[in-house]
Amino acid sequence: MGDRGRLRGALLTVCALLLAGCGSAVPGAARPLRVTDVERQLVEGYFTDLNEAGGQGMAEQRELLRDTQHPDFREDECELPSGTLRVQPTMSTLRLDADWTPPGEDEHPRGVVLVVAVTVTLLQDGAELGSQIGSQHVVLLNGKAYGFAPCAG
Structure with a gap:
């Protein structure tokens, strides 16, 4: 391969690297676009x-909701609905939502x-109201799942 061939190869490599860097820069490690098994x-x-x-009672569920409230939003107190909640997720709909911000x-x-x-x-x-x-929304942070307490009204 002559000088011209090496120059062309180097130019193609530089172009490929530049094209790979196109788009907006996002700090941190790259991650797949799908939800992982973990x-x-x-x-x-x-x-x-x-x-x-919730099966243990209202006090136990409220304590869990407080403990699993996202750490950056714990001071946002709200009035929880009276009673307990049963939440059935449809896991086939689980997806990333990188643009979401809490209300x-x-x-x-x-x-x-x-x-x-x-x-x-x-x-x-025990009666359904x-x-x-x-x-x-659920946020995973440091290996733990956090949510946002469901406020009444």
Whole structure:
């Protein structure tokens, strides 16, 4: 290969590197565009724990909701609905939601933000008062799943 061939090869390499760098720069490590098995297990565990605490009573579920409130949003107190919640996620809808910010906030929460479709049922003394279908965000941070307490009104 002559000088011209080496120059062409070097030019192609530089072009490939430049094209690979196109787009917006994002700090941190690259990650797949799909939810990993570990992330899925953490989210499933979050909902399992939430429902088990609800089965033990209102005080236990409220304590769990406080403990699993995202650390950056713990001072945001709210009035929780009276009764317990049963939350059934549709795990096939679980996906990344990197652009989401909590209502009334300007910043994205720290961690990996995921969203899943859920059916939430409000129970009082074991009786169903009502159900609602919606989306719930869960944030994974330092190997733990965090949520945002469901406020009444």
